[in-house]
Amino acid sequence: MKLSEVVRGLGPRVDFVTGTALLDSDVNGICAEGRPHRADQAVLVVQEPATGEAAVAELQQYCADAGITAVLMKDPARYSLAAPRTGTPTARATIVVIHEHVPWSDVFDCLSDFFGAAADSVALPDHGAAFGAITAAADELGAAMQGSVIIEDNNFDILAYSRATGDLDDARRVAILQRRLPETFQRAFNAQGVLAQLAGGQEILHVDAVPEIGLGPRLVAGVRFDGELLGSIWLARDAHPFTRRDDETLRAAAARLGPLVRRIQRTRDDQLEARNQSLLGLLRENAPAVAGVAFATIAGLPPQLPLHVLTFTAPSKPEPAIDSVAALRTAIETLGRSGSTRAFSVLADGALAVLLTGCPASHGQCGDAHPSRFASRVLTELGEPGRHVVAGVGGHRAALSSAWESARDSRRAAATLSAHRTGRRVASLREVWSHVALDECLPLLSAPLERFGDALDLLVESDASGRSEYVNTLAASLENWGETRRAADILHIHPNTLRYRLAQLTDLAGIDLDDPTQRLVLQLQLRLRRQMRTSSSSDGDRV
Structure with a gap:
């Protein structure tokens, strides 16, 4: 590769060039701060040059001794260099002056494009x-x-x-x-x-x-x-x-x-990016078995090992629940270094997925206690910023190839914790199965439920006028059926007030709350409306 090609590749990063007689010379690599990787036609990157003309002469001699074809530097005034655009010939090295505002990291990245791994390993040793x-x-x-x-x-x-x-x-x-x-x-x-x-x-x-x-x-x-x-x-x-x-x-x-x-x-950073991409592939729905082998190779794990996947997320709010996922990842990394436990985290669809190894129980005897304790400790470690965060715990799996199944369970549990006031911050799928089942059935029932929603529409219309609170009253009554005092306490009203409202709303909507079928349909309709309202006011859960 010719030096002229390197200079052209650096493009607008270059301020001016001196010593143009050597632009046709071949360049085989680069080095940094006077430590050449090979004594054969390299580009020397000088980040903190000395000052004065004597320093230039010393540098030129060094280039001659080390086989340096060109020198990259900033601040030419420190070397008493003029800036003729045509350059001044020199027999020992071409000096390429880089604009002061250009970061050296940008220069290295550009040079790496030319020299590949060799350039990177020299400018920044392997x-x-x-x-x-x-x-x-x-x-x-x-x-x-x-x-x-x-x-x-x-x-x-x-x-x-x-x-x-x-x-x-x-x-x-x-x-x-x-x-x-x-x-x-x-x-x-x-x-x-x-x-x-x-x-x-x-x-x-x-x-x-x-x-x-x-x-x-x-x-x-x-x-x-x-x-x-x-x-x-x-x-x-x-x-x-x-x-x-x-x-x-x-x-x-x-x-x-x-x-x-x-x-x-x-x-x-390169290793982390490769690991994150591999982990994303591993946790994707129906991930192929080869994804487990790939991640095991990158992470240094055996393909067969007990694991759980956790999903940390926070219900969307006007302000972020956590300023940055960095705090969450730091807590996970810190706690994931003890004993046989290892934790690997990656951002996926606005949530933080964590592959947790080291479960001491066997597949048939695991009650998800190990990952649940880990998630609770992470949230405790976060303190106040973690108050709104919830964690879904995936089931026990015995191999990386089935980690995606645990990931799917953890996402379903986390979505339920975000959508409903269960009183939990950490839960496995088996602990919130009824909410998950209902949430996943409701979209299938949405058409018929909406088709026969006239009664509920009347209550919503009345509430919108400010004359009543029928929808909340009906919901509290249905969710606590047979417990009038408990439903009234939730609404902060007297039990007699609750009874009066129920009489009014049943008369308005023409519904019979003594009919168990009507009660079931009304509960499903209320849950569906709540779910639709939640999804329309938010793009989804975000950490």
Whole structure:
């Protein structure tokens, strides 16, 4: 591939080019920040260039030594470069200046289109190499700074940690064992505003000790790539206080780690997207058996294992019940890491579907207690935002190939919990079967029920005029037939008032409430109207 093709491909991202004599040169790959993947005609991406003409000469010499054909950079003024559109020839490298407003991530994506996996693995080293480099960096930092180093991503998941250099405080010990910082320590750091300050652009933070929870002092540096906060480096050291030199050392290390953490993040994002698509296929109605094999391969699970599928949803309201599904997914992920339990979640049709493994009961003996407890704990973890969320629990299945059946059951249960005031927030299909059966039968009966709905129409028309409350009165009476006082309590009226209204509405509509057949039809008509009203006022349930 010619360098001229790469420049044309970058298109409007390019401000100007110098050294056009080499545009016809072949380019075989790219590298980032002066670390070429191959010493043979690569494109060097310089994200934080030095300044001045001397730096240009040094860079050109480096390109000659490393076999670099072209250099991509921003802010040419720092290199004392002019901007002639025709360019200035140079014998060592072509310099391609990228517009300042263009993110490097966009440049990398464009280059990846040219060089495929090779380009991506060089600009951002491959996943395995990135993990190895981060682990080595943690050890080097720990030794150089005479302390213990942990490198985390933004979810408090540990990417690497250094070898122990002395006693470990409780926070480091537990974090290493769990590969994740426990919530107790997360809250302590949040109370000091650590993440907020890092997200706000602070590069280095000195974090105070919290002795009551076994947390020593920390020096923290934010790890960024193209201005985006991706993670952090944490240094713990009891021997002597942190110094300004420590600040500079950790700041420089964070700058070097940015591309490595982004590579890991990209790989994780790609893996998560592949897993989500596979999970969607697995939970789709009548999913083929091969979908179970595909998901098992991606998720690292055996095809045969006990599982349940849960559906979390919230009845639509004028304002969202949850600001973001992120809080729900975080709670699910956190609770889905204990023992043999694993939880995989994906958004599907406005609800959050969760594949939950680790049910301890056999298929014939499972009463859905395990997934119901899990769902209840998730809603409790959410606190106030989860107050309106409900969870449908699918039945026990013994293999991934039949997960779609559990998913179907969980969706039906969740829809019923959303549509009716059952007093439950978590329920399996067997616990709300009567509501589900009626809801699914009503559409089949809608035509005849509407055809003979004149009596109910008269009551609705009277209520619309503001002269009565006949429909609610009839519904409460039918749903609590034989319990006049209970129906009156629901309506907050006296039992005698209820009796009077019933006499009035039966006379108006010409119905006989002593006839069990009429009572059944009227209940079905009332339920159908309620169902139609709910569906017309909402596009469906949404998390």
